[in-house]
Amino acid sequence: MRKDLFASVGLLGIAAAYYLASLDIPTSTLEDEVGPRGLPTVLTVLLVVLALALGARALLLAPKAKPAANDNEDAEAPWPRAIGMLALGAFYIMASTIVGYAPALFMLLLAVIFYEGMRPSWRVFVVAAGGAAFFYLLFDIVLGVRQPEGLLF
Template sequence: MKADLISGLVLLALAAAYFAAAETIPSSMLDDEFGPRGLPVYLAALLAFLAFVLVVRALVGLRVRRADALANDEEETGDDYTASIRRAFGFLLIGAAYLVLLPILGYPLAISVTIAAIALFEGAARDWRVPAVAIGGGLGFWLLFNGLLGVAQPMGVLF
């Protein structure tokens, strides 16, 4: 829970920095709410909201955990911290693999592989649903960015 609190505070700081950087983008008379300045501001606000939720969840979890420890007269161990470090390292490796695969596979396939890797890493059942969700998610993200928002995604050697 302490790692969630620290992560939430770091993400909140990153959201503030991203918002400050987005505000430096010059505006023009052709700007709309999703223009070169609008979308980054919305993304910064979304990141700040998610970071705030993470901080609140961590604080509530710490409070409940301390109350349970006091009620049971138990001391906290470092096992939760070690598991969090391993989990964070696993996500870091998945993100690094995504960056390596992106120029080879292209965005739709690389994001599909990443979605499947995260699902399996988090303990999803190894059945037909993992590839179905991964392919659907990859296609959905590609359609969202390329089709709806008009933001071209990187193409790879294979796709």
């Protein structure tokens, strides 16, 4: 229930930010009765109402008994580790603009394999290099869809 209270506060923050951003929507001579701000305003009100209802429910209702842990079926990574995984993707976006698609993908593959706990070995490097080559051939050559070009390659 404490989680719901935090979620409620967060949602109110999102509603406020969304509403403030909606004030910047320009007006147009082609506007209809509802206008481009119509739906955003309705959604802001809805989100505020839902967030308040969620918060009220969290405060008023008695906390439920915690369910017993069920093996590792729903085990989840701790949040710093999860964010780290996302950071690897962000790193790939930056790297691809500098070194180009295939080398950046090679680094991403390598980084994720190590991040998932595989120990360094020649096999890991071969798999990462093979994977980068495979994706390059598939997208750039076979499908003819250009992938990011870097400053270097």
